[in-house]
Amino acid sequence: QKEVEQDPGPLSVPEGAIVSLNCTYSNSAFQYFMWYRQYSRKGPELLMYTYSSGNKEDGRFTAQVDKSSKYISLFIRDSQPSDSATYLCAMFNSGGGYNKLIFGAGTRLAVHP
Amino acid sequence: GAGVSQSPRYKVAKRGQDVALRCDPISGHVSLFWYQQALGQGPEFLTYFQNEAQLDKSGLPSDRFFAERPEGSVSTLKIQRTQQEDSAVYLCASSPSWGSNTEAFFGQGTRLTVV
Numbered sequence: 283q284k285e286v287e288q289d290p291g292p293l294s295v296p297e298g299a300i301v302s303l304n305c306t307y308s309n310s311a312f313q314y315f316m317w318y319r320q321y322s323r324k325g326p327e328l329l330m331y332t333y334s335s336g337n338k339e340d341g342r343f344t345a346q347v348d349k350s351s352k353y354i355s356l357f358i359r360d361s362q363p364s365d366s367a368t369y370l371c372a373m374f375n376s377g378g379g380y381n382k383l384i385f386g387a388g389t390r391l392a393v394h395p
Numbered sequence: 396g397a398g399v400s401q402s403p404r405y406k407v408a409k410r411g412q413d414v415a416l417r418c419d420p421i422s423g424h425v426s427l428f429w430y431q432q433a434l435g436q437g438p439e440f441l442t443y444f445q446n447e448a449q450l451d452k453s454g455l456p457s458d459r460f461f462a463e464r465p466e467g468s469v470s471t472l473k474i475q476r477t478q479q480e481d482s483a484v485y486l487c488a489s490s491p492s493w494g495s496n497t498e499a500f501f502g503q504g505t506r507l508t509v510v
Contacts, residue, residue: 286437290435314496314497316496323506327501328499328500370437370438372437372496380426380443380451381494381496382453385439388435
């Protein structure tokens with residue numbers, strides 16, 4: 283079993299829909315939870331990250347972390363065709379210094395006009 | 396340049412051939428990471444440099460994989476005697492702070508196809 287599980291999709295939604303993307307994890311030591319967007323044939327681009335539990339909002343994007351359930355979510359409001367990409371969750375321990383980043387497999391999202 | 400630059404963008408190698416993949420990090424970035432991303436999968440950590448020191452190479456899949464960053468700037472990932480299972484996108488990321496993942500920027504990757 284992988285440390286980070288993510289449904290690969292694909293997920294297809296109409297423009298304007300609310301999108302929910304999710305990951306589960308098994309390592310309770312993870313403290314930082316990150317969401318990346320990766321367009322086809324491009325490198326991952328960091329969207330936002332959260333430290334420990336709680337919610338964080340940035341424009342149309344909201345990240346949620348539930349450490350008790352080892353479950354994280356990314357919500358996209360008013361989705362646009364330009365949001366069509368693969369979304370990767372990633373996480374790592376804190377504790378000072380360098381810590382290895384562990385990625386999920388990514389969820390492919392298609393937003394159609 | 397403004398971002399992390401990787402070259403070549405695409406590489407086709409015959410099985411058994413040696414390849415070298417280059418990463419030019421953002422100027423002044425002390426941390427440099429290499430990842431391997433297989434088709435339909437998320438990136439997997441290969442190795443980490445702080446300046447010229449390779450502090451973690453636990454993700455390198457075999458002794459055919461070798462990475463270096465001799466002057467603390469440009470890094471090269473070398474794969475000897477390539478195998479079909481080495482086919483993947485190789486991503487490089489750099490960060491201005493020691494070991495920081497939250498400040499890391501990724502390059503566009505090198506897509507390696509072994510035939």
